[in-house]
Amino acid sequence: MPPSQRRLDRSLDLFTGLLVLAFVAFCLFPLGWTLLTSLKPEADIVTATLQYIPQHVTLENYVTLWQQSDFPTLVTNSVVVTSITGLICLTIGTLAAYSFSRYRFRGRGKLLIFYLVIRMFPVVLMIIPLFIMMRNLGLLDSRFGLALAYTTFLLPLCIWMLKGFFDAIPLELEEAARIDGCTRLGALVRVVLPLARSGLVTTAVFVAIVAWNEFLFAMMMTTSQGSRTWPVGLQLMVGEFQLPWGPLSAGGILSIIPIIIFFALVQQSLIRGLTAGAVKG
Amino acid sequence: MPMDPRKGVFAGDSNTSILVRAGSRIALISETHSWAYLLLLPSFLLVLAVLIYPVGSGILLSFREMRLTRPDLGTPFIGLRHYRELWSDPVFHISLVNTTIWALVGTTAQFVCGLISALALNRGLHRLLPGMRLARVLILLPWVMPSVVAGHMWALMLDSRLGVINDMLVRVGLLDRYMAFFADPQTALPAVLVVSTWGAFPFFTLFYLAALQGIPDDLYEAAGVDGAGLWLQFRHITWPMLVPIVVATIVLRMIGMVNAPDLLLVLTGGGPGHATQVLSLFAFQKAYAEFDFGYAAAVSVVMMLMLMAFTVVYVRISGVTKE
Numbered sequence A: 001m002p003p004s005q006r007r008l009d010r011s012l013d014l015f016t017g018l019l020v021l022a023f024v025a026f027c028l029f030p031l032g033w034t035l036l037t038s039l040k041p042e043a044d045i046v047t048a049t050l051q052y053i054p055q056h057v058t059l060e061n062y063v064t065l066w067q068q069s070d071f072p073t074l075v076t077n078s079v080v081v082t083s084i085t086g087l088i089c090l091t092i093g094t095l096a097a098y099s100f101s102r103y104r105f106r107g108r109g110k111l112l113i114f115y116l117v118i119r120m121f122p123v124v125l126m127i128i129p130l131f132i133m134m135r136n137l138g139l140l141d142s143r144f145g146l147a148l149a150y151t152t153f154l155l156p157l158c159i160w161m162l163k164g165f166f167d168a169i170p171l172e173l174e175e176a177a178r179i180d181g182c183t184r185l186g187a188l189v190r191v192v193l194p195l196a197r198s199g200l201v202t203t204a205v206f207v208a209i210v211a212w213n214e215f216l217f218a219m220m221m222t223t224s225q226g227s228r229t230w231p232v233g234l235q236l237m238v239g240e241f242q243l244p245w246g247p248l249s250a251g252g253i254l255s256i257i258p259i260i261i262f263f264a265l266v267q268q269s270l271i272r273g274l275t276a277g278a279v280k281g
Numbered sequence B: 001m002p003m004d005p006r007k008g009v010f011a012g013d014s015n016t017s018i019l020v021r022a023g024s025r026i027a028l029i030s031e032t033h034s035w036a037y038l039l040l041l042p043s044f045l046l047v048l049a050v051l052i053y054p055v056g057s058g059i060l061l062s063f064r065e066m067r068l069t070r071p072d073l074g075t076p077f078i079g080l081r082h083y084r085e086l087w088s089d090p091v092f093h094i095s096l097v098n099t100t101i102w103a104l105v106g107t108t109a110q111f112v113c114g115l116i117s118a119l120a121l122n123r124g125l126h127r128l129l130p131g132m133r134l135a136r137v138l139i140l141l142p143w144v145m146p147s148v149v150a151g152h153m154w155a156l157m158l159d160s161r162l163g164v165i166n167d168m169l170v171r172v173g174l175l176d177r178y179m180a181f182f183a184d185p186q187t188a189l190p191a192v193l194v195v196s197t198w199g200a201f202p203f204f205t206l207f208y209l210a211a212l213q214g215i216p217d218d219l220y221e222a223a224g225v226d227g228a229g230l231w232l233q234f235r236h237i238t239w240p241m242l243v244p245i246v247v248a249t250i251v252l253r254m255i256g257m258v259n260a261p262d263l264l265l266v267l268t269g270g271g272p273g274h275a276t277q278v279l280s281l282f283a284f285q286k287a288y289a290e291f292d293f294g295y296a297a298a299v300s301v302v303m304m305l306m307l308m309a310f311t312v313v314y315v316r317i318s319g320v321t322k323e
Helices: A003-038 A060-068 A071-102 A108-120 A123-137 A143-167 A171-179 A184-195 A197-213 A216-221 A230-237 A245-280 B005-010 B018-029 B035-061 B081-087 B090-126 B132-144 B147-157 B164-172 B185-213 B217-225 B230-259 B262-267 B279-288 B293-318
Strands: none
Touching: A003 A245, A003 B090, A003 B132, A003 B147, A003 B185, A060 A071, A060 A245, A071 A108, A071 A143, A071 A184, A071 A197, A071 A230, A071 A245, A071 B035, A108 A143, A108 B035, A108 B230, A108 B293, A123 A143, A123 A216, A123 B035, A123 B279, A123 B293, A143 A197, A143 A216, A143 A245, A143 B035, A171 A184, A184 A197, A184 B018, A197 A245, A216 A230, A216 B262, A216 B279, A230 A245, A230 B147, A245 B132, A245 B147, A245 B185, B035 B293, B081 B293, B090 B132, B090 B185, B090 B230, B090 B279, B090 B293, B132 B185, B147 B164, B147 B185, B147 B262, B185 B230, B185 B262, B217 B230, B230 B279, B230 B293, B262 B279, B279 B293
């Protein structure tokens, strides 16, 4: 390699490094700033001269949040709604995705495209009739009703992701099990599902993150403490005039901790699952 | 010895539990031709109930009067009246313009950031620069952040009195005084666009990085031997390989931008005045705050038609379907 080429490579490396660093800083700065704010006492947040490094580190915002707001209830509701959503999407999604992955039947392609196209429907257009529907069924302001509403946008996504994971499992293993006398159901339960375990976990995490974060449906469909999820509760904490920045930041940090942990655990498999179609072109 | 589950079903032993018997019966059905359809049935029914039915009745609702605050009006069929009212509603016209700016500028900014960051990450990973694997994960973080938290984080940073961004911009000398970004009609929409870019550009990074890593190295090596510089390599190898996924991601992102009012709801609520009012937020507020469901449905239908028109035209023009 000629020295000029090597010099070019080295300066490009430097440029690449700086560019990536700039993007990382852009991405992390708001998270870092919120964390710092959540550790400052109120007097140090509302101050004439901005403190970049907290001078009195305190957990009082977290204590206030936990004791004085109904954050524990909100989090419980969110956990319940997220779990039900995950359960519905994963059970029903697995059956459908397995069928799409293993069988060639009439209308298969059309149905797959259909499950892709329904993402185009405006959420607001669905929210209104769903609201009426849930009210008629007595499911309004219930955690199950909200979870059911979440399946509108999560189930189709879930099916597509799971199909990708199932496609990656060699057909031969299933056929071998069939030769050994397994039924199709038996092969699904004993062979395919265990092999697709990481894919199932990944899809579950993805569904959970989206359901955990969801705000619009929750805002519209929950009216009482019994089913309100934390994004709605956090938003309602914002008063008319004085913003409770300390507890608000603490609430933000607490509610993203599970996301960060789960995301870190499955990120590699998640990236693969989401981009499977992209690589094939 | 190969086992045959079919024997278990009719063996007739009374101590077989109901669960086992039900399992065997399903196992039997799984051998029939309708199995593929049966597997699809639950999802299809659910999609029908929570998606197709709502969308259909939403469209029908746009031709009806329905105000939850005025049950005395009933829900009579009123034809195109909502649409005529929309046409003469100044807020609708503002929302229409804002939605176009919001979706076009937002998607473009996110696309550019996503493409550049993906190219940088790809080169960094390829050259084994330190910290690149970690950077790949960290850059994706904003994308999994809830919009409520993202909104509050940025509202604090851009605050007119306590905002760290104001402080930094004044220190650097770009501003001479603190700005109330979300209260000024001139800066409100651009400010929310910055927040939305922060939250959504990783979506593009994710897909483009995956696509870039799927391009075989020898293509670049051959081009390098032929003396093609970086720009030519990008122009003739990278870009053509990326085009299909670029089209797909831009369509998906446009849909997301037009449909989701979360950030605007948290940050500005459409204000000041109607400076950040977009169609999705307008429809949501009509439904959530005024309970005028019929009118809100009409706004949503217009949004859906706009999205469909955009998707069809855009996919045609980009020509990805030709292959």
